[in-house]
Amino acid sequence: MEQRPELTVEPVRPWARAQVMLPVFVPFSLIGGLLPSFSLAANLYVLALGGGMMLAGMSSRLPRRAAPSGLLPGVAWWLVPVAVFVVVEVITFAMGSTHDYPTLSLLADPLLDGYLVRSLAYFGWLAGFWGLVRR
Amino acid sequence: MSLTRFLAIAGFVLAGVAVLAVEWAARRPGSRVPSIGDVAALVMRYDVGGLPVGRLAILGFWFWLGWHFLAR
Numbered sequence: 423m424e425q426r427p428e429l430t431v432e433p434v435r436p437w438a439r440a441q442v443m444l445p446v447f448v449p450f451s452l453i454g455g456l457l458p459s460f461s462l463a464a465n466l467y468v469l470a471l472g473g474g475m476m477l478a479g480m481s482s483r484l485p486r487r488a489a490p491s492g493l494l495p496g497v498a499w500w501l502v503p504v505a506v507f508v509v510v511e512v513i514t515f516a517m518g519s520t521h522d523y524p525t526l527s528l529l530a531d532p533l534l535d536g537y538l539v540r541s542l543a544y545f546g547w548l549a550g551f552w553g554l555v556r557r
Numbered sequence: 558m559s560l561t562r563f564l565a566i567a568g569f570v571l572a573g574v575a576v577l578a579v580e581w582a583a584r585r586p587g588s589r590v591p592s593i594g595d596v597a598a599l600v601m602r603y604d605v606g607g608l609p610v611g612r613l614a615i616l617g618f619w620f621w622l623g624w625h626f627l628a629r
Contacts, residue, residue, distance in 0.1 A: 459629065460628075461628075464627060464628040465624075465629075468628040469624070472624065475620070476616055476617070479612065479616045480609070480612065480616070489595075489598040489599065489601075489602055490591065490595045490598060492599070493595075494589045494590060495589055496583075496589040497596060499579045499582065499590050500579055502579065503572045503575035503576045504572075506568060507572035509568070510568030513565075521562065522559045522561045522562050523561055523562070523565060524562060524566070527625065527626070529565075529569065530626060534626060540627070543626060543627060547626075547627065551616075551623070553594065554616055555616070557594065557597055557598040557601050
C-alpha cells in the first residue's frame with residue numbers, strides 16, 4: 423500500500439467543513455424525498471448527486487482528512503457485524519427475497535415510501551458520501 | 558409473522574446493533590479498535606499502478622447503495 427501524505431495533510435478549507443456542507447444537503451434531501459422509487463426523476467437525481475460526489479471524491483484538489491498509518495489490531499471486530507449481515511442477506515436472497523425470507527431491500531422499501539424517512543435516507547446517504555469524499 | 562421473517566429481521570437488527578457497538582468501542586479513549594471511518598480511509602488509500610482502486614471501490618459502493626435504495 424502506497425503512502426500519499428500529500429493528500430492527507432492539506433489544510434481544511436472553510437467551505438469543505440461539515441458545518442458548512444451538511445446544511446447544504448438539507449434542501450437536496452427534501453427534494454429527493456419527493457421523488458418516488460423506480461421513477462425516472464429519482465434515477466436521474468441520484469445519478470446527478472452521486473456523479474457529482476464521485477467527481478469530488480476522485481479529485482485531488484479537495485482537502486482530505488488525515489488517514490491512519492496502519493490498522494489497529496482490533497480491526498477484526500468489524501468482521502462480526504459484516505458476517506452477521508452477509509449470512510442473513512445471502513440466505514434471504516437465496517430463498518428468493520419473499521415475505522417470509524425478506525432481504526434488507528424488501529424490508530426497507532415500505533419504510534422508504536414515507537417522505538420523512540426517504541428525506542432522512544437521502545441526507546444520510548449524502549452526509550456519508552461527503553465523509554468518504556473527505557477521506 | 559412467520560418464524561423465518563422474524564429471524565431475518567432480528568439478524569439485520571443484530572448486525573446494525575453490532576455496527577453501533579463496535580463503533581462505540583472504537584471511539585473510547587485508548588481503543589485498539591479502529592473506527593469505521595479509519596477502516597474506510599485505509600482501504601481508500603489502496604492503489605494499483607497509480608489507479609486508486611480502493612477509493613473507486615468505496616465511493617462506487619456508496620454510490621450504488623444510494624441508487625439501490627433511493628432510485629431503483
